[in-house]
């Protein structure tokens with residue numbers, strides 16, 4: 001299996017290279033050259049398999065020759081052994097047709113653990129045989145940072161520099177990042193929004209001088225291996241609800257379009273998905289893009305769902321490329337220039353056949369939280385509630401089960417949950433004494449030079 005850039009002007013890479021590379025040299029994102037496909041029988045054969053075994057079967061074609069099947073199984077066993085539930089990503093039932101897919105049983109209580117626990121091990125594995133020291137630079141609105149730091153803290157040959165928007169992540173999220181005391185972990189609070197932080201990361205990757213001095217890598221969902229790991233739970237859940245005989249719909253609380261793009265890949269591989277419902281909060285660039293073809297960035301409005309407070313959705317480029325590749329370089333150039341561009345007719349028609357979308361405001365989010373609490377005793381985090389509100393508004397045949405991806409544990413967003421439901425969820429014991437540990441981070445302006453200098457002073461240059 002080889003990987004190509006969405007902008008068409010970067011080298012073709014294998015799985016090991018694409019895992020270590022992150023963003024492509026031409027500014028694009030790596031995607032597989034072609035989609036592996038599973039027959040109905042192969043999908044039916046996933047019934048009853050453990051999460052690890054499902055993961056091995058689903059990911060094997062993407063890994064190619066980079067890892068043997070036994071090695072892949074050993075890494076998955078180690079990564080998912082750290083989850084606090086034997087089913088790793090269990091389903092919970094809300095009513096006769098609505099289900100939750102609980103993706104938050106990992107060490108940092110957010111779905112990002114599913115991919116990042118594996119990515120940390122892949123990094124270590126691939127670096128062990130190379131004379132390379134990796135400098136991971138990422139931007140986070142909260143959950144990516146804590147999951148990435150947990151996955152990489154103390155690992156050999158990797159430094160991680162994590163940028164978060166100063167004062168815009170929850171206390172729990174910030175402490176999960178800033179209380180990790182490992183010499184290879186560096187937290188930077190940027191005086192700006194998540195989009196500012198993400199733009200800084202992209203600018204550093206694009207700076208030839210800087211990128212030439214260090215072996216840079218990404219842990220944001222621009223990293224292909226992360227998306228790959230997320231394809232697994234679409235198969236795992238759908239098979240338990242009747243696939244391949246019965247199609248299943250998924251509602252996905254969406255920010256950077258990574259999680260829902262993994263669902264798109266599952267559909268391309270043959271999983272019968274009736275609909276992918278893209279749920280946004282009032283920062284609705286994806287809802288406007290999917291419903292009206294208008295991909296234009298506004299200003300970010302802070303909400304109770306910070307992981308979705310973005311106006312630039314990096315992974316959307318992967319979908320646009322899959323639907324109409326020739327159009328992408330010009331569209332991305334237009335977006336870089338004007339902060340706006342339009343989808344082509346082919347892209348709109350292609351997206352409409354699988355996706356629907358909804359923009360969920362604060363009242364609708366709170367209503368969904370109360371509906372789940374009153375109807376089934378389930379306490380949802382705000383992101384999950386945005387997804388559920390979109391799921392309940394979707395127009396689908398009554399016999400199609402709708403699975404809402406539960407992307408965070410409610411205790412990560414205790415204040416918002418308490419406001420909506422009156423219940424204050426307690427932190428699971430596995431996150432430890434977060435509020436007693438000392439924090440460490442540095443505050444920097446949202447400007448390229450100070451951030452680049454800070455990192456250059458602390459990172460290990462290329463050999």
Ligand SMILES: *Cc1c(COP(=O)(O)O)cnc(C)c1O
Nearest residue numbers: 143255256257258259307407408
């Ligand atoms: C990251 C995150 C999202 C958004 O996922 P994307 O892959 O960026 O679309 C939604 N909810 C939570 C809790 C998250 O951490």
